[in-house]
Amino acid sequence: xxxxxxxxxxxxxxxxxxxxxxxxxxxxxxRGICQVRENxxxxxxxxxxxLISITSLDPVEKKPFYHVLPGSEAFSWAGYGCNxxxxxxxxxxxxxxxxxxxxxxxxxxxxxxxxxxxxGAGLISATYTEPTVFFEVLFxxxxxxxxxxxxxxxxxxxxxxxxxxxxxxxYLHAANVDLKxxxxxxxxxxxxxxxxxxxxxxxxxxxxxxxxxxxxxxxxGLNDSTEDLETIAEFIADVDFQMPWHVSAYHPAxxxxxxxxxxxxxxxxxxxxQKKGLxxxxxxxxxxxxxxxxxxxxxxxxxVSRRGYNIELKMDGGVCPTCGLSIPGIYNxxxxx
Numbered sequence: 143x144x145x146x147x148x149x150x151x152x153x154x155x156x157x158x159x160x161x162x163x164x165x166x167x168x169x170x171x172x173r174g175i176c177q178v179r180e181n182x183x184x185x186x187x188x189x190x191x192x193l194i195s196i197t198s199l200d201p202v203e204k205k206p207f208y209h210v211l212p213g214s215e216a217f218s219w220a221g222y223g224c225n226x227x228x229x230x231x232x233x234x235x236x237x238x239x240x241x242x243x244x245x246x247x248x249x250x251x252x253x254x255x256x257x258x259x260x261x262g263a264g265l266i267s268a269t270y271t272e273p274t275v276f277f278e279v280l281f282x283x284x285x286x287x288x289x290x291x292x293x294x295x296x297x298x299x300x301x302x303x304x305x306x307x308x309x310x311x312x313y314l315h316a317a318n319v320d321l322k323x324x325x326x327x328x329x330x331x332x333x334x335x336x337x338x339x340x341x342x343x344x345x346x347x348x349x350x351x352x353x354x355x356x357x358x359x360x361x362x363g364l365n366d367s368t369e370d371l372e373t374i375a376e377f378i379a380d381v382d383f384q385m386p387w388h389v390s391a392y393h394p395a396x397x398x399x400x401x402x403x404x405x406x407x408x409x410x411x412x413x414x415x416q417k418k419g420l421x422x423x424x425x426x427x428x429x430x431x432x433x434x435x436x437x438x439x440x441x442x443x444x445x446v447s448r449r450g451y452n453i454e455l456k457m458d459g460g461v462c463p464t465c466g467l468s469i470p471g472i473y474n475x476x477x478x479x
Contacts, residue, residue: 209471
């Protein structure tokens with residue numbers, strides 16, 4: 143347990159946590175929505191250092207990142223807890239634990255970075271649950287990746303506060319942001335957060351020079367309408383028409399048992415994105431003939447072939463070998479900001 147960062151002491155020993163969008167006002171003896179941060183006699187403490195228990199070596203495409211070191215491996219890390227309670231969460235066993243308990247052998251920031259270096263991972267990725275709730279460890283990992291010139295990445299729901307992002311984002315190179323939809327009323331009901339807020343964080347990340355890819359899990363009856371998909375695509379195009387958009391098929395999970403997303407719906411989303419001017423759109427959780435490959439936006443040469451996690455890279459350094467177009471992304475760790 144460590145003293146929490148970004149806490150705001152208030153009257154009657156209450157404390158406001160300013161790490162995520164909820165900005166929980168926490169009374170003595172209580173915890174915030176994420177269950178990771180606790181008010182102890184007017185001081186907010188974080189259990190983040192006691193809850194990091196999961197590391198794994200994953201293909202970078204699994205995050206998914208398609209424009210960050212394609213074909214490389216990411217050293218992934220996560221802990222117990224989340225600030226959203228999505229009924230369809232695929233990682234609910236760790237994100238939605240009702241009673242968080244400290245693990246026997248928690249993993250430190252130093253161990254995360256050392257682990258990545260030992261296995262020669264191309265990047266480190268905070269993933270599986272929302273990394274913002276482990277902010278103190280997230281910040282420490284970022285500092286250490288900066289020291290060792292390792293790519294630091296997050297897979298996030300985009301609910302971090304601007305001040306927290308300004309603090310930790312200076313050590314962040316890439317983020318895949320989960321934009322769950324476009325309807326504020328409907329998504330607020332299901333996730334507790336307005337997607338318009340997440341959109342504002344995506345804009346801020348872009349302004350800060352962070353490489354951003356966006357993922358939308360397309361769920362029947364929730365965010366699969368033409369209007370919703372058009373709104374998302376228009377937003378991404380307005381931020382940067384070269385920002386990759388991953389449209390992923392939903393499969394029944396946890397408490398949500400709607401039918402799985404059809405291939406036709408995913409193809410519809412891809413077509414909508416193309417009509418709105420997006421240059422890099424990818425299908426997720428479903429096989430399509432071309433939806434997983436990267437093509438040059440100018441001459442249409444295939445640059446990265448993806449069959450599952452079998453990757454064939456047909457370009458060098460993010461440059462199209464046919465026409466010389468520079469493909470946006472991170473293709474060399476020596477070019478870190």
